[in-house]
Amino acid sequence: MDNEFKHSAEYMEYLNALPKEMYIKILENIFTGILVNDREGNTIYVNPAVTRHYGKRPEEMVALRNWGIWQGVVSPPAYKEMLEVRRTLFYRQMHFNSQEVLTTIINPVLDNDQELELMVSVIQENIESFDKVYEEESGISGEQESPFKNIIGESQNYMKELVLLRRASKSKTPILILGESGVGKSLIAKFIHDASDRKDQPFWAINCAAIPENLLESELFGYVPHAFTGAGGKGKKGLIQLADRGTLFLDEIGDLPLSLQAKLLYVIESGKFLPIGSETYVEADVRILTATNQNLEKLIEERKFREDLYWRINAIMSKIPPLRDRKDDIIPLAFHFLKINNQNNTIQKKFSSQFLPLLLKYHWPGNIRELKNVIDRCYILSPGYTIQPDKLPDYIFKEEDRVSNADSLNFDVMMEAYERQVVREMYRAEKTIAGVQKKLNMSQNKAYRLVKKYCADLIEK
Numbered sequence: 001m002d003n004e005f006k007h008s009a010e011y012m013e014y015l016n017a018l019p020k021e022m023y024i025k026i027l028e029n030i031f032t033g034i035l036v037n038d039r040e041g042n043t044i045y046v047n048p049a050v051t052r053h054y055g056k057r058p059e060e061m062v063a064l065r066n067w068g069i070w071q072g073v074v075s076p077p078a079y080k081e082m083l084e085v086r087r088t089l090f091y092r093q094m095h096f097n098s099q100e101v102l103t104t105i106i107n108p109v110l111d112n113d114q115e116l117e118l119m120v121s122v123i124q125e126n127i128e129s130f131d132k133v134y135e136e137e138s139g140i141s142g143e144q145e146s147p148f149k150n151i152i153g154e155s156q157n158y159m160k161e162l163v164l165l166r167r168a169s170k171s172k173t174p175i176l177i178l179g180e181s182g183v184g185k186s187l188i189a190k191f192i193h194d195a196s197d198r199k200d201q202p203f204w205a206i207n208c209a210a211i212p213e214n215l216l217e218s219e220l221f222g223y224v225p226h227a228f229t230g231a232g233g234k235g236k237k238g239l240i241q242l243a244d245r246g247t248l249f250l251d252e253i254g255d256l257p258l259s260l261q262a263k264l265l266y267v268i269e270s271g272k273f274l275p276i277g278s279e280t281y282v283e284a285d286v287r288i289l290t291a292t293n294q295n296l297e298k299l300i301e302e303r304k305f306r307e308d309l310y311w312r313i314n315a316i317m318s319k320i321p322p323l324r325d326r327k328d329d330i331i332p333l334a335f336h337f338l339k340i341n342n343q344n345n346t347i348q349k350k351f352s353s354q355f356l357p358l359l360l361k362y363h364w365p366g367n368i369r370e371l372k373n374v375i376d377r378c379y380i381l382s383p384g385y386t387i388q389p390d391k392l393p394d395y396i397f398k399e400e401d402r403v404s405n406a407d408s409l410n411f412d413v414m415m416e417a418y419e420r421q422v423v424r425e426m427y428r429a430e431k432t433i434a435g436v437q438k439k440l441n442m443s444q445n446k447a448y449r450l451v452k453k454y455c456a457d458l459i460e461k
């Protein structure tokens with residue numbers, strides 16, 4: 001089997017223009033062993049990877065130049081058969097030096113007379129441990145320690161932030177994570193912790209908007225016994241102390257009351273804090289991460305947020321893009337949430353082919369949280385093994401979304417979406433199949449079929 005493939009003229013021109021050093025760099029850096037023989041069987045090129053198996057450096061092997069020398073080094077040799085058959089050969093060869101039995105694929109390169117010009121051999125590694133395995137599906141890395149393991153994302157702008165944050169995770173510098181609600185700021189905070197040297201130490205998170213001011217203070221700073229009425233005789237450690245040597249993530253930092261902002265600033269600057277009712281400072285080595293979807297600069301102008309604290313927490317800032325600006329992530333995320341549902345329910349549902357394109361048409365104002373909710377909902381509402389578009393909430397089909405993106409949407413999918421919208425609206429208004437039949441002026445059979453298809457969730461209610 002010689003290679004019939006011919007490049008286009010443009011591509012050949014491009015290849016010819018690439019510097020020779022580039023080709024050498026490529027060959028020398030391929031993990032798989034490559035060994036090239038001429039028509040006489042002389043070895044004319046060996047890449048460094050071959051050394052693993054032959055135990056000889058490339059320059060030694062090329063210097064030998066005589067095919068016969070390989071007899072007894074690798075068995076069985078392939079040269080003779082290649083001369084005869086001049087097609088791709090698949091060999092299992094014993095490498096006596098490394099004591100490995102490896103698959104070698106030997107490909108002939110034929111000249112214009114169809115005579116053997118070169119033999120290009122690729123020595124396949126017996127790979128036993130994989131970084132990622134399709135069968136295990138999931139996108140979960142074999143390396144369970146990887147901070148990326150629960151993070152789904154393919155798009156360039158998102159990956160860029162992750163790479164920046166992984167680099168920033170190594171220091172103790174505070175990081176401010178910005179982004180709309182549901183973009184995954186909390187997940188990113190955990191990612192930073194997991195990527196840092198503090199990963200084996202505690203990670204604590206608190207939502208500053210969800211807790212009243214006095215409670216928030218005791219949650220963060222703790223209190224000594226009998227610090228205030230009802231404090232009890234035991235006292236309580238605050239999150240700053242619990243997170244000592246680890247990470248504290250303050251979500252919705254824009255809602256942190258001004259009095260606590262001053263205390264937090266002091267912790268960041270001095271590494272010390274005063275528990276409520278205590279006269280002694282406690283030291284804490286905490287990495288502070290914060291997040292918000294508010295405009296902190298505006299809050300500063302309104303005197304609701306301290307400017308000095310802003311500059312402290314903002315030493316490194318990361319803006320997580322909304323889902324509508326990273327459409328490449330929608331499908332991988334949808335599969336991720338499907339997989340989680342399948343695991344939780346120990347059945348294997350799948351998406352219908354019309355389902356996924358519709359997800360790409362919507363602008364996802366609630367970001368990944370909204371996508372997750374939609375997939376969870378469709379999963380639950382789908383009675384069979386296939387998740388159909390009719391289980392999507394109505395707003396996904398809103399006219400402006402569909403029409404504004406119509407250029408890239410498949411016509412059948414658009415028509416079905418429209419049909420669905422009309423039938424659902426009518427069924428909601430009429431509440432019976434007969435009503436839909438009459439109002440849309442269609443046969444009873446058709447009305448029955450369409451209502452069953454598109455309104456199953458409405459009928460169930």
Ligand SMILES: Nc1ncnc2c1ncn2[C@@H]1O[C@H](COP(=O)(O)OP(=O)(O)OP(=O)(O)O)[C@@H](O)[C@H]1O
Pocket residue numbers: 150151152153179180181182183184185186187188251293333336368369372
């Ligand atoms: N890249 C991702 N891969 C997988 N799941 C994600 C990803 N990003 C976010 N999620 C999931 O989306 C949901 C919302 O994420 P998260 O709570 O981190 O958002 P948030 O920006 O902190 O939201 P809020 O501003 O409302 O607090 C969570 O279930 C989270 O696990």
